[in-house]
Amino acid sequence: GEDVEQSLFLSVREGDSSVINCTYTDSSSTYLYWYKQEPGAGLQLLTYIFSNMDMKQDQRLTVLLNKKDKHLSLRIADTQTGDSAIYFCAEMEDDKIIFGKGTRLHILP
Amino acid sequence: DAGVTQSPTHLIKTRGQQVTLRCSPKSGHDTVSWYQQALGQGPQFIFQYYEEEERQRGNFPDRFSGHQFPNYSSELNVNALLLGDSALYLCASSLDGNYGYTFGSGTRLTVV
Numbered sequence: 001g002e003d004v005e006q007s008l009f010l011s012v013r014e015g016d017s018s019v020i021n022c023t024y025t026d027s028s029s030t031y032l033y034w035y036k037q038e039p040g041a042g043l044q045l046l047t048y049i050f051s052n053m054d055m056k057q058d059q060r061l062t063v064l065l066n067k068k069d070k071h072l073s074l075r076i077a078d079t080q081t082g083d084s085a086i087y088f089c090a091e092m093e094d095d096k097i098i099f100g101k102g103t104r105l106h107i108l109p
Numbered sequence: 110d111a112g113v114t115q116s117p118t119h120l121i122k123t124r125g126q127q128v129t130l131r132c133s134p135k136s137g138h139d140t141v142s143w144y145q146q147a148l149g150q151g152p153q154f155i156f157q158y159y160e161e162e163e164r165q166r167g168n169f170p171d172r173f174s175g176h177q178f179p180n181y182s183s184e185l186n187v188n189a190l191l192l193g194d195s196a197l198y199l200c201a202s203s204l205d206g207n208y209g210y211t212f213g214s215g216t217r218l219t220v221v
Contacts, residue, residue: 004151031208035212042213042214042215043199043201043212044212045209045210045211048208050208088151088152090151092208094165095157095164095165096142096154096157096165096167097152097154097201098154099144099152099153100151101149101150101151
């Protein structure tokens with residue numbers, strides 16, 4: 001069945017790197033996504049990775065995909081207070097996006 | 110270029126009432142998907158519209174229905190509202206066959 005799992009909370013000191021992990025179940029997923037949601041707001045697409053890639057870097061963001069283990073991670077370098085939000089891992093399956101429950105990233109001063 | 114616009118932004122309804130939420134897709138997009146996000150949860154897929162037809166449906170009861178118009182805009186209707194229908198309802202648009210989904214800011218529905 002469809003299931004995307006991720007840890008619920010992560011606390012990181014400002015300036016450190018944040019790593020958010022996710023596992024998914026559908027091996028036929030073509031695209032995997034990371035979305036950001038700030039309080040009271042909708043979803044902002046941060047980055048995505050195609051399933052035949054194993055890494056994608058975009059400025060402070062690095063996405064790693066281990067297709068064999070169905071494991072996806074998002075690394076945010078030099079974490080800032082503005083990165084405080086909920087981060088959703090998601091997979092595309094049959095033209096619909098399946099989301100995890102989200103990881104709340106808390107930034108410590 | 111406007112992204113996805115949803116209306117209203119907030120809504121309060123009483124149990125048993127009916128509600129209609131509206132979505133205008135991003136310019137150039139022809140597919141609209143609706144999601145329900147309960148507090149503290151990830152968005153759950155409700156259904157998807159393409160060419161004015163419901164193409165896919167998630168695990169939601171028939172009380173949830175929708176429509177897509179020739180200009181690609183869409184409505185989500187919920188009948189016989191329950192307290193558990195209180196949530197943020199998100200609309201996402203895309204171009205058929207394309208990976209890129211754009212989400213609106215959502216409509217927050219409170220059922221009392």
